[in-house]
Each structure stands twice: as C-alpha cells, then as structure tokens.
Amino acid sequence: MIKLYKNKTFFNLLNVLIVIVAFMLFVFPNSFRNIKLPFLLLFFIVGLSQIHKIERVVVFSLLLSLMITIIYLVIGVNKSKDPMEALSQVLIVYAFTPIMWTIIMNYCFEKFPLPKIIKYLNIYMVLGCISVFVAIWLFMNGKRQILELIIEDPNMTFTKKGIVEMKLFVYGSLIFFIPAFIQIQKIFPRKILFFVILLLTISTAIVSGRSALLLSVFLGLFFYVMINASFEIVKYIFLGLLLAVLLFFILNSYGVNVFNVLEGFYDKLFGGGDKVRAEQTEALIKGINRNIFGAGHGVGVDYIRSKKFPWRYENVPFAIIFRVGLFGFLIYSIPFLYSVYKYVTLKSRNPYDHYMLVGFISMLVATFTNPYLESFEFNIFYVIPFIYFVKRDKIFNEKNSLLH
16 A cells, blocks of 8 residues: 555656656757756656557667668768767767657656647647747846856847847747647637637747748648638638737737738748758758768768757758668658658548647758757657557547547
C-alpha cells in the first residue's frame, strides 16, 4: 500500500513537472536549457521504463534514420571544417533528439487524454503570443536586461513605415501552434473565446516581423477553408473580415501599419525571400549537383552562413539533400510521409487530425527559411504529429467519446 502511494505521488509530481517544463520548452525555446535538459532526461528515462508498446513503423523509422546518420557521418566527418563539433552536433540533432522526443511523446500519448494534451498546447500558444507583446513592451521601456535572460542580444526595430520586428525564439513554436489551432474551431468549447484567441494570434504574427509566422497563419486559414468548405464557412469568413477590420484599427492605434507589413510579406514571399537565403539555396543546389549521393554530415558548401556551424543553412530540406542525398532525405521524411498517408487513408477525419497535419505542414514549410529542424527543442514538432497518427486508431478506439 505504501509502495502504491509512493508511486502515485511520484507520477503526480511528474505530471506537474511535465506541465512546467513544457511551458519553458514551448514559450521560451532555446532558453534555460541547463534547467530543461535534466528534466527532459528524467522524462526520457521514465518513458523508457513505462513503455507498453512502440509501434513497428516508429522503430523502423528510427533505425533507418540512425543508419543513414551514422553512414553519412562517417563519410563527411573527415571532410568537415570542425570534425569534433560536427560529430557531436549531428549525433545530438539526428540521433539522440528524435529518439528522446519519440520516447517522451509515446509516454505522453499513452498517459494523458488527447483533449487534455491539445488544451495545454493551446494554453502554451496563448502564453507564447502574450510573451511577444510583453517582450516588445519591455524593450520599448528600456528593460532590455530582462530580455537578455531569455534571449542572447535581444533586438527590436520599429520603422517609420509602422513595421515591428522583434527577435524571439517563441515564433518557432507559434508556427506550429497557430495554424493547428485554427483547425479545431468546431470542437472548441467557447466560440467567442476562440475568436478572441484567433485575434491575438494574428496580431502576434503581424507584430513579429517574421514572414514565416505570417505565412503559417495564411496556411492555417487556407486549410481550414479547404477542409470545411460549405455554406457555413461564409458566416465565418464574414466574421473573419469584421475581426480583420477590428485588428487593423487596434494595431494602427499603436503605430503598426498592417498594409505595410503585408506588403513586405508579399515581397519576401514572391520575391524568393531575402538575398542571403537566395544565395544559400543557389549554393546548395550547386553542391547537390556535384554530390548526387550526398556529401556527408558536417560538410558545407562554398557558402558559409554560420561560422560556428559552417555546415548549417536556413534552407534545411536542400541542406539535408546535399548531405545525405535524395534517398537519405526520404528516410528522414518517413514521419511526415507516414502522417500524410495515414491522414489521406482515414475514412473519417476529425479536427484533431486536421490539427496535427496542418501544424506539421506549417512547420515543414518553415524549414525552407529557418533551421528549426536542427534545434533539439523545435524537433519535437516533427515528432508530435507522427506519434499521434501512429497511435491515432488506438486513441479513438479506447476513448471513442473524444469527439462527443
């Protein structure tokens, strides 16, 4: 009896820790790592000890990815400009991190009800959006030293054209959360609250100064309209237009010119992005043509984007193809390919399915301009949808009241 009580106490405490660490992970990514990492290792160990079943496709994906990583690490490490750094970084990003997040998320989907998981992810999204406005307020009121606790060299610009740009890592989390959140409108318990939160998320995207985040909002809205195409959607489009007008006046009162923000976004989107990213992509394409079967992990092209990690580039898909070839790229893509296959073959889809797939797609689109995939913290967004779709049938078979 005492042992049972102790176990219950331990897991209750563990649940509290998961909520707190998840808050730090999603709202303050790339910050407080010395605090987060020990707890993540604890969750990993607990997840390992509590494994009931790991599905074959997950094991298959991890083993193949590990094989590709080791093979191309052997090929490339001696050609790297910094072999030891390349060795450690590649093993962390492409070997340990996917395994760690897979075990942790496998535990979470086994342990917690899906609605509760989504509820907390929505809470973290809202807190992440609020953190952006708090950061802007702190910077504009001369409290830069507070921001230095969560981000190295914080910076903000507010141009005469009414365009705000604030340097924060939380945008990476929001790129997944916002378009995913839009998909669950039908099952969100309070409709007014949903649209208030939607207004907050769109405002955040506009004042962030990040085209990738603004694009994620448009992706979310696009998929929502495509998935829910009906006469009812006209009502929500009309409501959306009213919210857009309200948003315009609110932001304009603070000096943010929405039209100039959208014009800048349009120029970046259809102008091929900024010059630096275009140069990277061009150099990577040339590198791919010279190394059809992959140059190896830790190897860079003739263009240096990061002096610390000269093999890293913001166009991650092209960088991966350069390093491990098209076949290796497809192996790394198994989680996404499986998720799409599962989604397409479902006889009946629900808002949770849309949530996961749209968030996944948004995050992958962002990797063409941001190296989120190569951050051990943002890597979780490539694992959450995969584990969900792997366990999806089990989740709804055991808890078929989820949608009612």
